[in-house]
Amino acid sequence: GAGVSQTPSNKVTEKGKYVELRCDPISGHTALYWYRQSLGQGPEFLIYFQGTGAADDSGLPNDRFFAVRPEGSVSTLKIQRTERGDSAVYLCASSLSGLDGYTFGSGTRLTVV
Amino acid sequence: GENVEQHPSTLSVQEGDSAVIKCTYSDSASNYFPWYKQELGKGPQLIIDIRSNVGEKKDQRIAVTLNKTAKHFSLHITETQPEDSAVYFCAASIRGSQGNLIFGKGTKLSVKP
Numbered sequence: 001g002a003g004v005s006q007t008p009s010n011k012v013t014e015k016g017k018y019v020e021l022r023c024d025p026i027s028g029h030t031a032l033y034w035y036r037q038s039l040g041q042g043p044e045f046l047i048y049f050q051g052t053g054a055a056d057d058s059g060l061p062n063d064r065f066f067a068v069r070p071e072g073s074v075s076t077l078k079i080q081r082t083e084r085g086d087s088a089v090y091l092c093a094s095s096l097s098g099l100d101g102y103t104f105g106s107g108t109r110l111t112v113v
Numbered sequence: 114g115e116n117v118e119q120h121p122s123t124l125s126v127q128e129g130d131s132a133v134i135k136c137t138y139s140d141s142a143s144n145y146f147p148w149y150k151q152e153l154g155k156g157p158q159l160i161i162d163i164r165s166n167v168g169e170k171k172d173q174r175i176a177v178t179l180n181k182t183a184k185h186f187s188l189h190i191t192e193t194q195p196e197d198s199a200v201y202f203c204a205a206s207i208r209g210s211q212g213n214l215i216f217g218k219g220t221k222l223s224v225k226p
Contacts, residue, residue, distance in 0.1 A: 042216025101162050
């Protein structure tokens with residue numbers, strides 16, 4: 001596609017529920033990143049994929065967070081037992097090889113009530 | 114780990130004036146420094162980046178300077194226009210553009226017509 005697509009754009013869920021956030025990177029981009037942005041803050045790194053494998057998952061805050069990219073294209077960020085503190089905008093970005101600057105999507109705004 | 118400080122948090126200028134945003138970083142191993150522009154409801158957009166082997170880079174009205182000794186880098190926007198109004202983020206990485214980025218907290222730039 002023309003850009004990085006993230007769905008849904010907004011998600012409201014109840015505390016304790018499970019959510020999945022989807023990212024469609026730019027076609028052909030091998031590197032994919034997930035970041036989280038709280039209000040008034042800069043994005044915070046979560047995980048980086050090179051192809052199908054997670055090259056760096058050091059930013060995942062705890063074991064409730066998990067991400068997959070089974071075919072090296074679309075990625076899903078999964079959050080179990082959501083907490084109110086998980087409320088944020090979740091941003092996905094991709095780059096052609098990981099050696100150039102990357103392109104962000106518009107994000108998914110997650111609200112846990 | 115790396116820490117990026119960004120100043121000022123807000124900046125208001127008159128159309129046509131210049132704007133300067135400054136960032137400092139803590140890890141001397143950082144070697145890649147991008148700047149992003151974020152408009153309301155959108156993901157960050159890469160506007161310019163610089164690598165540690167270069168002291169200055171310019172792209173039309175935008176320039177970035179890097180001082181590795183002092184560990185600081187700056188964004189310069191000349192001849193500002195109302196459409197430059199947005200939140201600007203600096204970032205740093207120790208693994209080039211392939212690594213996770215550590216972002217500053219952002220600068221809200223307002224350009225008054």
